[in-house]
Amino acid sequence: MRKLRVLLVVAGLLTLTAAPAAAYEPVNIVHTERVQAGPYGVTVGFSTWPVRAMQSLDFTFIPDGGIAGKSGTMAWTRPDRDQPSRAQPLARHPRKLDVWGLDIRALEEQGNWDLTFRIEGPAGPGEGTLRDLLVLEQPGPPMALSWSVSVLPLLGLIGFLTVAWRRTSARLRGA
DSSP, X not given: OHHHHHHHHHHHHHHHHSOGGGGSOOOOOOEEEEEEETTEEEEEEESSSXXXXXXXXXXXXXXXXXXXXXXXXXXXXXXXXXXXXXXXEOOBOSSOTTSEEEEEEOOSSOEEEEEEEEEEXXXXXXXXXXXXXXXXXXXXXXXXXXXXXXXXXXXXXXXXXXXXXXXXXXXXXXX
């Protein structure tokens, strides 16, 4: 009887954890911007608005007519710095497979950013830029303060282990 209960509990746990896709929340787009990349209109969606530095969010890139038969790249650029990022291929969003997108991406600095798209499709190549995407300062306390507070438990653990090691080694030497 006990084995049957254990078997039922294990089967129940397996059933509850068998659908990992249900654990992921859907992509909620709260703001969109339009970009014209040659013959292709692209809707850029943001899961958080306004965009803040160091805050993870989802980006979606939806060309008019869908992504079937199209490919493309995207590069991030700071207009005040003439060095664009390496162009990365546009891939399906991991949780919204019918569009291109980026999952839990964060922009590391505040300021204005440009997103440049290059799309290849049935209507030929196209390029377009979403200009001056304003990224506000990072939310919460400064990063140095956050790291300092989060390191305190580690320092306490190191102190505890040091005291325990000294007491244990002193007893072993005296024994």
